[in-house]
Amino acid sequence: LTRGLDPPAGDPDALAGAARQLRSLAEDLGRQEGTLRTGFSTALAEWHGARGEDFRRVSGGVQVIATSAGAALSEAADSLSRFADALRDARTTVASLASQAGEVQAGSWRRSGYPAWVQPTTPDLLRQANLNHARMECQAQAVHDDLRQFAVSTARRIADITDLGLPGSSTMSPQDIARRVQDTLGTTGLSAGGAQSLTADQAWQVLGPAADAVPAEDVDSHGEPLWDEIIAALGTPVNGPVTAWTAGTTPQSGWALYELAHNAAVVQTTNASVLRAADAVLADAPAGDTEALIRAASRLEQIGYAADAFDPAQETPGLVRAAGAGGLPESALLTDLGRFFAVAGIASDALTVISPDGDGAVEQNVNRSMAVLNAGATVTLLATAGSVSWVPVVGQVVVLATGLWLAGDWVYNSYKHGGWAKTAADATGNFITSTIPAAVGSAASSAADWIGDLFS
Amino acid sequence: MGIVGGIPEEIEAGAQSLRTVADGLASFPAKHNAAGRAAASACGHDVLALAVDRFSACWSARVDALAIEVGACSMLAANAAADLATAGGPGPR
Numbered sequence: 001l002t003r004g005l006d007p008p009a010g011d012p013d014a015l016a017g018a019a020r021q022l023r024s025l026a027e028d029l030g031r032q033e034g035t036l037r038t039g040f041s042t043a044l045a046e047w048h049g050a051r052g053e054d055f056r057r058v059s060g061g062v063q064v065i066a067t068s069a070g071a072a073l074s075e076a077a078d079s080l081s082r083f084a085d086a087l088r089d090a091r092t093t094v095a096s097l098a099s100q101a102g103e104v105q106a107g108s109w110r111r112s113g114y115p116a117w118v119q120p121t122t123p124d125l126l127r128q129a130n131l132n133h134a135r136m137e138c139q140a141q142a143v144h145d146d147l148r149q150f151a152v153s154t155a156r157r158i159a160d161i162t163d164l165g166l167p168g169s170s171t172m173s174p175q176d177i178a179r180r181v182q183d184t185l186g187t188t189g190l191s192a193g194g195a196q197s198l199t200a201d202q203a204w205q206v207l208g209p210a211a212d213a214v215p216a217e218d219v220d221s222h223g224e225p226l227w228d229e230i231i232a233a234l235g236t237p238v239n240g241p242v243t244a245w246t247a248g249t250t251p252q253s254g255w256a257l258y259e260l261a262h263n264a265a266v267v268q269t270t271n272a273s274v275l276r277a278a279d280a281v282l283a284d285a286p287a288g289d290t291e292a293l294i295r296a297a298s299r300l301e302q303i304g305y306a307a308d309a310f311d312p313a314q315e316t317p318g319l320v321r322a323a324g325a326g327g328l329p330e331s332a333l334l335t336d337l338g339r340f341f342a343v344a345g346i347a348s349d350a351l352t353v354i355s356p357d358g359d360g361a362v363e364q365n366v367n368r369s370m371a372v373l374n375a376g377a378t379v380t381l382l383a384t385a386g387s388v389s390w391v392p393v394v395g396q397v398v399v400l401a402t403g404l405w406l407a408g409d410w411v412y413n414s415y416k417h418g419g420w421a422k423t424a425a426d427a428t429g430n431f432i433t434s435t436i437p438a439a440v441g442s443a444a445s446s447a448a449d450w451i452g453d454l455f456s
Numbered sequence: 457m458g459i460v461g462g463i464p465e466e467i468e469a470g471a472q473s474l475r476t477v478a479d480g481l482a483s484f485p486a487k488h489n490a491a492g493r494a495a496a497s498a499c500g501h502d503v504l505a506l507a508v509d510r511f512s513a514c515w516s517a518r519v520d521a522l523a524i525e526v527g528a529c530s531m532l533a534a535n536a537a538a539d540l541a542t543a544g545g546p547g548p549r
Contacts, residue, residue, distance in 0.1 A: 015498040025491065039474040043466070055532065062529065073515065158504075158511050159507050194527075195523075207528055207529065
């Protein structure tokens with residue numbers, strides 16, 4: 001047999017079995033989540049005082065991570081199960097083609113009247129047989145190619161889910177990933193059993209990342225994450241369709257979105273080279289120095305423009321596709337628009353919105369408006385340059401809101417200890433809450449109208 | 457430990473539940489890694505196998521850390537209950 005007629009590599013039954021194991025683990029984790037919820041709720045119902053409040057925050061973070069892990073396992077299991085089905089189908093199809101190709105060869109020899117061990121000399125029969133054989137080989141090769149593409153897209157999807165657990169993991173070795181997770185969470189060298197022998201101070205230290213994972217206001221008195229509010233966090237400022245769009249998401253997708261909006265590391269690792277450069281620019285801007293900040297914003301903008309030219313398929317792991325992993329309804333659209341590297345550009349605009357250059361109030365407002373316009377225009381350009389010809393206004397709003405949200409959080413998380421960073425993040429949020437509802441409320445029917453309405 | 461108030465028995469009950477979860481989660485990473493290895497070796501494509509390996513490494517470490525965190529929570533809740541019991545029962549709310 002030739003290569004195209006070789007069966008595709010892999011064992012679909014073993015793969016389906018492994019996917020079932022992952023699914024079973026996800027279900028098991030779901031059951032553990034129930035006990036976890038009860039345990040926290042029971043303890044918190046009668047635990048009061050400062051440490052009880054700390055414990056409530058930890059509870060929210062731990063439960064968010066547990067939900068996230070269950071969603072990740074479930075999603076990966078589904079993806080692998082679908083690939084196992086595709087692998088099985090491909091192997092069956094190629095085996096059938098190989099069998100047919102063998103029949104064609106044998107049939108032509110029989111029809112030639114010669115015994116199989118004699119070299120046949122009937123040219124037309126042989127030519128036809130060869131053509132048929134080649135056609136089947138081509139068909140088999142196409143099956144191989146389709147399967148390989150599906151393997152790549154499945155790998156990408158799984159990489160996105162991995163990215164939610166550890167941003168930037170797509171370029172790391174599995175060993176480094178495990179080490180990084182442990183280092184980041186401060187659990188290196190510890191085990192679940194060993195946690196019982198920690199001192200109280202050590203335990204609180206281990207729980208620091210969990211306590212910081214969810215803002216205190218997003219955790220209820222029972223220590224349960226307020227999923228509705230977390231999900232609505234992006235949509236709240238926006239009336240109408242975007243609210244409905246947001247409310248339709250699941251807790252898992254809400255978490256994905258939440259991660260997306262709040263984990264600055266996702267943005268920072270979306271493209272190592274560009275964002276390293278961006279970081280370097282921001283690092284040059286001393287906290288509180290508005291002039292330096294404006295210069296940094298300008299340089300960031302240039303980086304953003306350069307980043308726009310990147311091939312998103314190659315250069316934008318995670319960020320937009322992470323939204324897809326969360327099942328956001330417009331994720332395909334966002335992926336197509338994709339150049340979320342414009343986030344870098346929008347980030348610079350956001351910075352200008354927050355701290356416009358110029359001496360007088362009028363000049364500052366003009367600069368502020370231009371920055372907003374540029375952010376909007378970037379989105380519009382992305383829309384028109386993308387593979388989709390029409391972008392609903394809701395998509396525009398989501399892209400812009402998300403971009404600004406990310407930008408604000410990026411700034412905030414990059415400079416947690418700088419007072420201006422908090423102000424910047426707040427200002428970004430205020431911009432979203434004050435401007436976007438009006439834009440959507442105007443019932444603009446196109447992106448251009450929307451942009452126009454924004455400044456009319 | 458800081459100021460604690462409440463009913464120690466209830467807090468202790470919560471601590472026990474958390475301890476159960478921590479014990480249950482402790483075996484997850486090994487099972488997860490085994491399933492991941494099986495999937496990676498059966499999928500037949502290097503690019504997918506590597507993605508699965510990364511996924512397993514990341515999320516099994518995450519769940520491992522989760523087990524440790526829940527274990528720490530259990531311990532802290534138990535300590536709080538013990539402190540409160542020593543202090544003589546329900547404290548200020």
